[in-house]
Amino acid sequence: MTSLWLASRSESDAPGIATDPFEPGARYDEVIVGAGLTGLVTALLFARAGRRVAVLESRSIGAVATGRSTAKLSLLQGSQLQKIKAHTYQAIVQAYVDANTAGQQWMLDYASTRGVPVQRRDAVSYAGTPGGVETVGREFRLARSAGLDVRLVDTLDLPFETYGAVVLPDQGQFDPLDVLAALADDVRALGGVVIENTRVTGVRASDPAEVRTSRGVVSGARVHLTTGVPILDRGLYFAKLKALRSYAASYEVPVGKAGGAALPQGMYLSVDAPSRSLRTVPGAGGGAPETLIVGGNGHPVGRAADTQALVDDLHEWTALHFPGAMPTHSWSAQDYETPHRVPFVGYLPRGRGRIYFASGYDKWGMTNAVQAALTLFGDLMGDTPSWAKVLHHRVTLPAAIGSGIGANAATGWWALKGWAGALAGPATDALPMPAEGEGLIGRSGFRPTATSTVAGRTCQVSAVCPHLGGVLTWNRAETSWDCPLHGSRFAPDGTLLEGPTTRDLRV
Template sequence: MTQLPGSYESYWMESAAGADHPALTADLDVDVAVVGGGIAGICTAWEVARTGRSVALLEADRIAAGVTGYTTAKLSSQHGLIYAQLQKSFGAEGARMYARSQQEAVEYVAEVSAQLGIDCELERVPAYAYAESSEQVDQIRAEAEAARDAGLPASFVTETGLPYPVAGAVRFEDQAQFHPRKYLLALASDLLGRGGQIFERTRVVSLDEGEPCRLTTEGGSTVTARDVVVATHYPVFDRAMLFARLEPSRELVIAASVPAEHDPHGMYITQEQNTRSVRTAPYGEGRRLLIITGEKFKPGVGDVSRRYEQLAAWTRDRFPGATITHRWAAQDNTTTDRVPYVGRFHPGAKHVYVATGYGAWGMSNGVMSGRLLAAHISGEELPWSGLYDPRRLHPLREAPSLLKLQASVVKHFVGDRLPASHADSVEDIAPGTGAVVRVEGRRCAVYRDEDGAVHAVSARCTHLGCIVHFNDAERAWECPCHGSRFATDGTVVQGPANRPLEPRPLPTDAGDGDRSG
């Protein structure tokens, strides 16, 4: 395998250590329980605590360390080319509500940072969605017009701070970039100061939607709460059937040190070349950290190392002299109509809420979700409550995306069970790699570590049973159907699965495993 550039760690995780929080070991009774300690969960718990309600934040791993710890951290109402589409799908008023809710989230982070004295490296910069191809200019112009109609400070431009020419761009003023962990860890500290409780290493495995609601953790503890918020990125409970309307995707991130004078002074994104996103962050005296995101793909798609190499090559080509320091990957889910689901979990839900489907724009959406869900719990309505309601369903509007998504799931669910497997035998698996192998009639996900030791687990995702695939760059098992991810020992890295892949003992002659039946 080619040696990939940079250390495999998120700069946000490396540069902001968080305090440890205990695991829940006893039963608990609170007004509100928030499941998931990313930006949506932390913001929701903090907003709820401000209302005087007792609140517990439950995180399966560490807070602000999952998807939120591996973001690009653009805080913007500029979400690619979305406003022209929103006008067509939701009308002019829907587009205005989306714009207003997102821009208010940007301003809200600035206000809260000032009020609490949070040094989160907040910088106000413009955001651009651009195209290098002249064929895309009309689409860029239409987006600029739609964004202006939605009330945003948008304009069409042909000049940017990028070191290469563009054919056209829509520029948004008054946007921001920040250090997400520094902001959220400060919110968590303030949450504790307001009487809130935080529990890490506390995986929730079941939910009883009674009155009150009851959550059960992997360790056997019960949390009783009047209201429950499920903010686990991809909902870990499927009763709302949202998994049929959410499409997971991953993007790779390359971070590189550049001289401060090479800062392009803004946040940039293009849909061309399988997505390219650019921003910078402070990085020592006279330097900036250039953060490049792209190479979008579905979890479970192989050859991730090659995708990293392509992104690194693009970075060096467009920003000569950049020294690659870090690399990581981000995952998000997109709804079939591109608007997140934030509100009551399903049509019959009275006290259970959800936040998901941010489509790679989790910073503003996470902040927006915290405010919206806290309002719901307090019995209030915000102007955009209806826009984000998870119970909405627009068959004609969503049909093409819904059918495409389900066709992809069926393809993996059926196709991955056909005779062709991923390796002929365990013996074919090289050190540092993994493959799905049929052993004694069962499909096993087998990983061989650098020392040659073999680790085997069930190849069936514990969510809905799709066959996992190996990610060669991140050394993880991924479900191509709904995006669950597992470590090589089978432990859950990312939901919706909340149970590990079962260990599989291998016979001493496992090297003779075949692809039959």
């Protein structure tokens, strides 16, 4: 499944985003691992300060979360403020809003300077059921208390029933690949390099830090892990983050005389179940016909019974409310939730002050990636933003500890379930050949195996995640093997796609 953004770049005349050659043994000031939004903004900030920068990307620019997001650049983020408040305290809510405001403003200024199209839109958090009305009210009050100019409305221009909403005017939306392409160009123009197809497999916190990759070793005075979840186990952050996957699809919708009403123009997110996110994308040249994006149906990675059913459900819901809607692309992606719902940004324990990371944006990375990059840059240049100081010194409250314990208990249960199911299941030799698009778990002695058939090719690989031994589950929508413990994902042939591990599956 490919996102609208990634597909339209490869299908259009827009220039591809170039990659630089890998130079074994090269020495840089800042090595940045991962070319998503966090990595490229961090790289640009350091490159502007005259640092020699290398961005190493295991796949391609934007291939993972950023190129698959719905790219709303908003300070009203569903019911995020009350989730943060429930796990922290008011000063943290305020610092979070201030951090995101700085991230949003940086991005708006950057896009305007670089001519990246941004559509200004109202952000809307709506109640899709009567049960969501109180959540809307709480978000309104918290947003107001943090200085956001929100208002409450009773009705919306949506073609389905809603029960009131909180609205923040004049937020933004864009094509995330446009932003990444501009950032990569600017990093290069300042002497930096952005190198794709280079997986970092380990970092030694020596002076300079040694960065081992699939193509050789380079070194850097500092290393920044902007890889979604950190790829090093120091600090056990993989266990503190919850990997959550969700779905999106784009649609051509008939509007005007022969079709229905014009598409709703806000950026909408339900505060209750079923989760639904909506926005539009302008047609070529910024005009009609617009494309509708609908997202939702999230779940912890590797733990959904049938991922394809979740995509089908999005299509059915959209067809019901936007008659004649024709899907053009559907895709999914994952992001990471922290126990207190505030991103982790800073130095990695036992990294001797040479290894830094940023993660845990809870699906609000368009503003949070930028605030994280501003934090990493400010901390190292001796100019930490005031909101970052508050976020750094946050005290962990019992609610956040409880949330972490609950998440780890669930992980333990999935570890047991995976192994017990695999060992009680059929031997690999006794399995039928998987049908096209299907994957089956078997066992070869005490070793779980994963067999799948995709595009006519049958592959058999180990079903044991090389990170910490979780037994993988089949993701029918993405035709991938996904780890229910900490969210690593693999292609049918065992190639690593994303997650905390740095290794492929054994064949």
